[in-house]
Amino acid sequence: MCNVFTGKFFLIVALFSFQARFAAAQQYDVIILGGGASGTTAGIQASRMGAKTLIVEETEWLGGMLTAAGVSAIDGNHNLPSGLWNEFREALYNYYGGPAAVETGWVSNTLFEPSVGNKILKKLADEKQLTILHKAKCTGVNKKAGLWEVTVFQNKKTRTYTSKIIIDATELGDVAALLGVKYNIGMDSRHETNEFIAPEKANHFIQDVTYVATLKDYGKNADKTIPKPQGYNEAAFANACDIADPLHYENPNSNCHRMMEYGKLPNNKYMINWPRDGNDIYMNVIDSSAAARAREYEKAKLHTLRFVYFIQTKLGYKHLGLADDEFPTKDKLPMFPYFRESRRIQGLVRLTLNDMLEPFSQKTALYRTGIAVGDYPLDHHSNENKDAPKIDFIKVKIPSYNVPLGSLIPKDVDGLIVAEKSISVTNIVNGATRLQPVVLLIGQAAGSLAAISAMQNVEPKQVPVRAVQKALLASKAYLMPYIDVKPQDKYFDAIQRVGATGILKGYGVPYNWANQTWFYPERPISEYELLQGLRTYYPILDGFQGSGRALTAGYAWQAFSKIDSTLTEDKFSLMWKNISGEKTYSATAAVNRGLAAAMIDACLHPFDIPVDMNGIPLK
Structure with missing residues (x-):
């Protein structure tokens, strides 16, 4: 956590040591506070784009919730191999020996040891x-003459670093709060967000926290039973073996062995992150002091140790003990708990449930500004808070979705970008955007935005949406969550660009634990569908006629030439042959959705028409 002073005349003796005040500050383009899931990918992306970047991380690890908090089972995005999430997964495949080697537990397609x-x-x-400072604590942030001054305590020394842009990638949004960014905590009122399932009144209840444990199989004859933890009560874990799927089943389904296989990791290790009478615990330390947080963390640790003791004694897994080769901690537990929810800033835009349910029918068009994709349901953990309203969010059926760029940018503080779980979304939406792949991709987008902002010397809110999206596409990241168009496919970039205009729309399908949006590139497209989409950008077509007939190349040229009078049929035919791969051009050739997207992209370049943070074209 940082101490923050933004005025001109605050006493700074407590903030800076004598040495740091008079030493020349080391200069960076981007400073990232927090080396968690989003902070790591933000640093990689910004540095790859040429920005001199610094990550300040309090632990000796990178990855945050994926690693240092022990949540090493990926939730969602298995069929959306986007950007740095895909690079990370491919590296896991290479390390362990392929996809099957990391499909060790039934909760996920990708499980791994935190240390790996x-x-x-x-x-x-x-x-x-990219420079990374480990075991380094940010002790202050101050803005002076348009630059951020960040003071960092590491190895018993205090140093000052400056940058044009900072990214808050902390677990709980601490930097944004201390810089005066307005934020929300807890559940929103339906009257504020217009979300039908939100509670009548807002409250400060957040999701449960979990202090994860990683257990290791020491062999069938080993006895790794820990001392009986203080306050242990077997009855607290009475329903721990209930593995009923909340998406499909109402009745308990007891199977202790299968419960243990939930988070089985490679090399006979087990992630203990179990919600039902397991090691979830309710606490809200978001606005607490560091000392108060530490006290609550000890309570969470104790609760997890009680569950571990239950597993070893009542369930008979005494050969499973706390892994001695994972976390660099004395107690063999992770460095900090798994936070499912943090502050949620008030950003330039806010992603709501309605934007997820019906992205193409809102007054705004946030989908056009997408920078990260996700497919997980609205998964809220709130069983341990007996006072929280019991709302079955997970049964609200959403398709896959994307996260808008403006949700990373605070309304009221310049030079700051917010990542991790603190972006501008509603409490309900946070149940999906909090998952690991989405947060990795949010970080990658934050890094892209920061690099462009710093190198062009403009505020993040002034960076064109399309500039960030182009940088992400160049990194093989998705803008639209199309399950049936992969980065290696011929028309991937064109379909992503045209999809992000809304001229051709995808079809969303809620589907179990991996929601979907399909583009159907091989499906025929009608003249009418093409015209309806083009008219949203090109009103000149309002008088142009189209029917329900299947689209042909000749009709596409006629429509396109109404928009661009310089597009002759000869020019069009050359582009057609180049894009379609056909040796000859025929005006009667059928056009499917994939080829239509590629031709729209090549002939009209609608993606180059700027949009604002709400996705409204700037014409």
């Missing part, structure tokens, strides 16, 4: 323009 995740992220972060 840390090693892989450190390797990915080995970039020339």
